[in-house]
Amino acid sequence: MAQTGTTRIRHTVAFKLKHPKGSSEEKDFLIAINKLADIPGVEKFECMRQVSKKNKYEFGVSMEFANQKAYDKYNTHPDHTAFVQNRWLKEVEDFLEIDYEVLK
Amino acid sequence: MAQTGTTRIRHTVAFKLKHPKGSSEEKDFLIAINKLADIPGVEKFECMRQVSKKNKYEFGVSMEFANQKAYDKYNTHPDHTAFVQNRWLKEVEDFLEIDYEVLK
Numbered sequence: 001m002a003q004t005g006t007t008r009i010r011h012t013v014a015f016k017l018k019h020p021k022g023s024s025e026e027k028d029f030l031i032a033i034n035k036l037a038d039i040p041g042v043e044k045f046e047c048m049r050q051v052s053k054k055n056k057y058e059f060g061v062s063m064e065f066a067n068q069k070a071y072d073k074y075n076t077h078p079d080h081t082a083f084v085q086n087r088w089l090k091e092v093e094d095f096l097e098i099d100y101e102v103l104k
Numbered sequence: 105m106a107q108t109g110t111t112r113i114r115h116t117v118a119f120k121l122k123h124p125k126g127s128s129e130e131k132d133f134l135i136a137i138n139k140l141a142d143i144p145g146v147e148k149f150e151c152m153r154q155v156s157k158k159n160k161y162e163f164g165v166s167m168e169f170a171n172q173k174a175y176d177k178y179n180t181h182p183d184h185t186a187f188v189q190n191r192w193l194k195e196v197e198d199f200l201e202i203d204y205e206v207l208k
Contacts, residue, residue, distance in 0.1 A: 009155065012116075014202050048204035051113065060204055096200075098118050100152035100164055 005068045008102040014057035015095035032087050039077050041070035109172045112206040118154055118161035119199035136191050143181050145174035
């Protein structure tokens with residue numbers, strides 16, 4: 001259900017790929033995920049390497065949205081849904097979404 | 105084992121408290137955890153509310169360190185170890201640490 005909050009949101013996803021570390025498939029996936037930064041409403045996009053040994057994830061993305069409406073629009077944007085269908089569901093082994101309300 | 109990398113690190117911890125939501129105990133814990141920001145080496149400290157329904161965590165902290173050495177010093181700083189012993193281990197029900205290498 002769409003919310004109508006005005007709070008700024010930081011959307012983060014930690015993930016582990018099916019691809020071998022350092023493979024061309026891994027590199028290609030990272031190029032593709034970085035293109036999510038171009039979707040309207042996405043701010044402060046970052047794709048990072050996960051380095052803690054206390055979890056199993058290898059990478060993470062972080063992005064911010066001005067409010068829930070901007071986040072909802074991103075979720076339904078065709079570039080995002082195409083990425084999820086064509087890349088994410090096929091190439092990601094495991095992931096965890098963590099979203100934070102950001103204090104302005 | 106201490107690492108000697110020069111990469112900037114974002115240390116994040118998502119957590120769920122034993123305290124009831126909105127309780128004075130919860131409020132007191134959040135005041136205490138915010139004091140970690142004063143430990144030398146801690147940069148960009150944030151304490152946030154976790155809002156995704158796709159995980160069980162209620163809050164999160166995020167902080168950055170200039171390098172692994174600064175992170176190691178924080179981990180062994182007496183204010184940090186005292187907080188872990190006196191508050192974290194007693195009041196936190198579950199948590200997950202996720203650390204990222206931050207591109208400069």
